[in-house]
Amino acid sequence: MNETDPNRETFEEFKKSFSYGSRNDLNFKFLAGLSDEEAARFLQQLLWKLGDALNDGQWGRIVEHVIEGQVQGYSGPPRYTYDHGPFVNPSKSLSEAKLTLITSSGHFVAGDDPRPFGIENMSQEEAVRRINDFLKAEPVLSVIPKDTPAPELRVRHGGYDIRGPLADPNAAFPLEHLRELEREGSFGELAEETYSFVGACAQTRLLKHSGPQWVEMLKQRAVDIALLVPV
Amino acid sequence: MCHVSVGHLARLLEEEGIATVIIAVKAFEKRLEAMLPPRVLITRHPMGRPIGPPGDRKHQKLVIEAALELFETAETGGTIRELPEGYSI
Structure with missing residues (x-):
């Protein structure tokens, strides 16, 4: 391979390969959205900071650099902008409120696979390959009973690196903490059901169809407040 | 797109x-700010770990407690608070 090789990879192709390409890495898919100069600077500084950390063991600078890169990667114009936002005061005080948890992290309970596109036991790799199908599909809400033991939780989501919640579900689906805080009296009660869905989904269908159905279901279950966690 | 779904x-x-x-x-x-959601707690964490580092129960619990506090303290829509404690591993 040399400068005149027509198959020679350009820097633009290199940075885009991290976003659903040959080097797919969902922690760093934002590289595809940076200019060549920005992406080059991110990588150069990452390596430089790694060199510092090899000497003093201060890995916090690497964490901070990754966060700054992700912030930069998501700093473009928002796709949805509203000039009015609904707001209600909680219908009950926190000490009396029934709370539920809804995350877009793609969690479900073992044995209750939401079977995206009719496929049982879809692998994480296939979910990543089919991200564009997910983005066109109506989201499916998985019910996760409040007493579900952590080892019974499964996670699959083609839009982010699931290794965090694979190592510890509480990194994105904090059910154990909510059970503990309920016991400690930090809020009234945890609803019998908590929920998760794959947030990479069709927005119009979420807004017009599934979302209103979910809200109606929560009202029927007398939920007062909801903790929401995107990933 | 996850944050947009949750904002909606x-x-x-x-x-x-x-x-x-x-x-x-x-x-x-x-x-999220552009979507004017009611109350948001921002955590200075890498993507995919919104509640905290895997296994760091102390920090994770701190995040949840700060979020619960927002139910009681936020007075207007579009309230965004950032947790001062960062992500340490």
Whole structure:
């Protein structure tokens, strides 16, 4: 391979390969959205900071650099902008409120696979390959009973690196903490059901169809407040 | 797109009288802000770990407690608070 090789990879192709390409890495898919100069600077500084950390063991600078890169990667114009936002005061005080948890992290309970596109036991790799199908599909809400033991939780989501919640579900689906805080009296009660869905989904269908159905279901279950966690 | 889905869900819930708090990583702050969600707790964490580092139960619990506090302290829509404690491994 040399400068005149027509198959020679350009820097633009290199940075885009991290976003659903040959080097797919969902922690760093934002590289595809940076200019060549920005992406080059991110990588150069990452390596430089790694060199510092090899000497003093201060890995916090690497964490901070990754966060700054992700912030930069998501700093473009928002796709949805509203000039009015609904707001209600909680219908009950926190000490009396029934709370539920809804995350877009793609969690479900073992044995209750939401079977995206009719496929049982879809692998994480296939979910990543089919991200564009997910983005066109109506989201499916998985019910996760409040007493579900952590080892019974499964996670699959083609839009982010699931290794965090694979190592510890509480990194994105904090059910154990909510059970503990309920016991400690930090809020009234945890609803019998908590929920998760794959947030990479069709927005119009979420807004017009599934979302209103979910809200109606929560009202029927007398939920007062909801903790929401995107990933 | 996850943050957009949750931003939309927060708006739907709030319109029907269910108060919400979103816990989101720093990278999503600007895009969520544009959606005017009711209450947001921003965590300065890498994407995919909004509640905290795997296994760090102390920090994870701190995040949840700060989010619960927002139910009681937020007075207007579009309230965004950032947790001062960062992500340490």
